[in-house]
Amino acid sequence: MGKLFFIMGKSASGKDTVYKRLLADPELGLSPVVLYTTRPIREGEIDGREYFFITDEDAARMEAEGKILEKRTYHTVRGDWHYITADDGQIDPARGSSLVLGVPESCRSMQKAFGRDVVVPIYLEVEDGERLMRAIGRERGREKPQYEEMCRRFLTDSQDYREEILAGLSIKARIPNRDLEECLKECRRVILSQK
Helix, strand or coil, X not given: CCCEEEEEECCCCCHHHHHHHHHCCCCCCCEXXXXXXXXXXXXXXXXXXXXXXXXXXXXXXXXXXXXXXXXXXXXXXXXXXXXXXXXXXXXXXXXXXXXXXXXXXXXXXXXXXXXXXXXXXXXXXXXXXXXXXXXXXXXXXXXXXXXXXXXXXXXXXXXXXXXXXXXXXXXXEEEECCCHHHHHHHHHHHHHHHC
């Protein structure tokens, strides 16, 4: 029986990089799980890799079909964006282990749907000041920086990642991401110990 390894962390914690590197590790043999969103695609993203980018109509159809495990709506400076965790066949512990990138709310939904014995949460931690500096540097490097959206994500993180929420997820590992290679080494150790 496979596991669903769930990577989460506040914005600018390096979770996207960690996720991609873990997926590329042949020894781990993890399959990707991609969530859905109605937000616009960002510079450098590819549909089906970071998210499946869908319309509001697509989201309504998925909901009518009973495929939605969890749906979050963020009220952004550019309108309402929905993020969706779907039971769409990507996750099948009988076929092996998977890796997903998400937030505590989607982790809780997956634990409810697939069981706490299957879903293994891994939380990446970075000090808030360091995260802010990383996020500003990333935005400065974009063709069209979106500082307002960056700030909204930071404020949302303070609510989404409250300690009482994290405590309810039975997190298997809280891994500091000050040094990427050390962080990856610890993530690999946790994953291999749980498989």
